[in-house]
Amino acid sequence: MAEMLSNGETPEILFWVGCSGSFDDRAKKITKAIVRILNHVGIKFAVLGTEESCSGDPAKRAGNEFLFQMQAMSNITVMNGYEVKKIVTGCPHCYNTIKNEYPSLGGNYEVVHHTQLVQELINQGKLKVQGGEFKGKKIVFHDPCYLGRANEVYEAPREVIQKLDVELAEMKRSRANGLCCGAGGAQMFKEAEKGNREVNTERTEEALSHNPDVIAVGCPFCNTMMTDGVKHFNKEQQTKVLDVAEMIATANDL
Amino acid sequence: MISILAFLLLAIAGTAWFVVNMRKVRRNILLGKEADRSDRKSERIQTLIRVALGQSKMVTRPVSATMHILVYAGFVLINIEVMEMFIDGAFGTHRALSFMGSFYNFLIAFFEVLAFGVTLGCAVFLIRRNIVKVKRFLNKELDGWPRTDANLILCSEIILMSALFIMNAADQTLQQHGDAHYHAAGSFPISQLIAPLFSGMSDGSLIFIERFCWWLHIVGIFGFLNYLPYSKHFHILLAFPNTYYSNLELKGKFTNLDAVTDVVKPNFDPSYQPITDPNSPQRFGAKDVFDLSWKQLLDAYSCTECGRCTSSCPQNITGKKLSPRKIMMDTRDRLEEVGKNMDANGGTFKDDGKSLLGDYISTEEIWACNTCNACVQECPINIDPLGIIIDLRRYLVMEQSSAPNELNTMFTNMENNGAPWQFSPSDRLNWAKEN
The missing domain is CATH 1.20.950 (Fumarate Reductase Cytochrome B subunit)
Known part of the structure; x- marks a missing residue:
């Protein structure tokens, strides 16, 4: 971001990478897929790089409001300094937090999730999509809680997936009734309480009951949980867990 | 006659x-705390007609x-x-x-x-x-x-x-x-x-x-x-x-605590004027029913214990102790107990050494929550068990410093590195250099 501004350029959009997308080896692939899409359509975008800090989501859901607001204020100070207008995030948790919880602290931006941006680009004709290796394959989409129920975005990821000429199967628990992957609410960072089974096992079992070629996700945390779930059932050979952005980038050789 | x-x-x-x-x-x-639900009246009436009169959320x-x-x-x-x-x-x-x-x-x-x-x-x-x-x-x-x-x-x-x-x-x-x-x-x-x-x-x-x-x-x-x-x-x-009086905001939008903003914001904006009254300091989060909002208490009285929330809760489905319905039932039971205490003591509450958190709801229950909003989505009359769970967590973290150890580690990482994991902030852009 700083580099762009010093060159006298103003980015159209800020790509908020998020902690997973920056540090987690699996999620970095999603980050790169999003970058490939943005580069392909020629959008002028920037990232905050080392000036980005956690959105504060896991702290807020865990009840640490102080830490959340400290994170939010430092991010808002940086972004307002750069006069950021529009943000695309690679993670529904960052998306939700920045879109809904930053405004009353002074951070007002137009925030979209990457699946919404991809849908917009396709609808505007800027991104032409072919099915490629996914053509005719069976896909189930797992709704991320913080994109679906939390923000009522159900159609964007589905419309994008359907552009790949695939057979999109719906789990019984989908859209508003979608079942959590087990990561949200800061559960990603702690052991589960005592019970019969793990939430991700329950959810992956449901997804695998459709015998999909791909379990499509839109969240790096869901990605981790569903990938672990597929491993739990020894189905890595048959079923891949992929982010919608990865599917688009791969199918179109971006 | x-x-x-x-x-x-x-x-x-x-x-x-x-x-x-x-x-x-x-x-x-x-007895609950202030919560402003006086806005967007026509939208509220529409919600009442759709959800209560029309029972639109029952049909699932x-x-x-x-x-x-x-x-x-x-x-x-x-x-x-x-x-x-x-x-x-x-x-x-x-x-x-x-x-x-x-x-x-x-x-x-x-x-x-x-x-x-x-x-x-x-x-x-x-x-x-x-x-x-x-x-x-x-x-x-x-x-x-x-x-x-x-x-x-x-x-x-x-x-x-x-x-x-x-x-x-x-x-x-x-x-x-x-x-x-x-x-x-x-x-x-x-x-x-x-x-x-x-x-x-x-x-x-x-x-x-x-x-x-x-x-x-x-x-x-x-x-x-x-x-x-x-x-x-x-x-x-x-x-x-x-x-x-439903929450009309998107479900993902949690409240920002004003009392916390008053502490945090002056660090970033010296001209900041506090929102809350400094003369009536409030507890951060909720330990007892007095710390919840009146709407959360109305929720508790309104619950008919149908259990749609619990049957859609990922943690309950997988056998954990958390049950959103129990959160609402406990809140009402404690509130009724407080009410009876007041009746017996001439209208003022006499400390009984008990509280909602601990005597009714255990920490094991509230730490299990995924904050996935399935319970809120399911409730046929727009009750919000999640809001209570978060307020109880806030009390545990900010007043008691008693989060599970792994979460304390996550907090420390975020404070020191700006990420929930132990990575150096200077490595944040490394992905751009990798193939």
């Missing part, structure tokens, strides 16, 4: 007792939704007939509205059909709870009183409707006998089926049966009304205000 007096006495006592109890409920709810489960509609429609519309019974009770008339002629006959017939729907619905509900044993009615939090409460309500509704049918059957037999007081009025598609049972009886017995059932119905209605504030069935009244 005696029966008129008895009726008026019953009506006055029944209403007065109800008003007294409702005032207590109101007092208890207002078609069997219970259909049965519930039958019971609900019956209960709402049969009140028109109850109005006539009140007039008859107060003036000693019989079927005071029968001057409407054929329209009246239609109404009475219509109410009988509705009453049949109520009976059928309640019977199916009893079967679902006690014979089919639908999973969400088996959870531990329903053991004891809550399960009895549910069965009591269903049985009393069936008794109330049966009284109506028997009363009408006796009445039409008396009408056929040409009794002067029982002039021909009404049309009875359901009760005519049981009327033959009464054909051989004397007028005296018939009048006794008719009067007995009339009184049973009237006493039953006042009894039922006064039972509501003690019961999960309170939702038939509170669903309406509760949906009106």
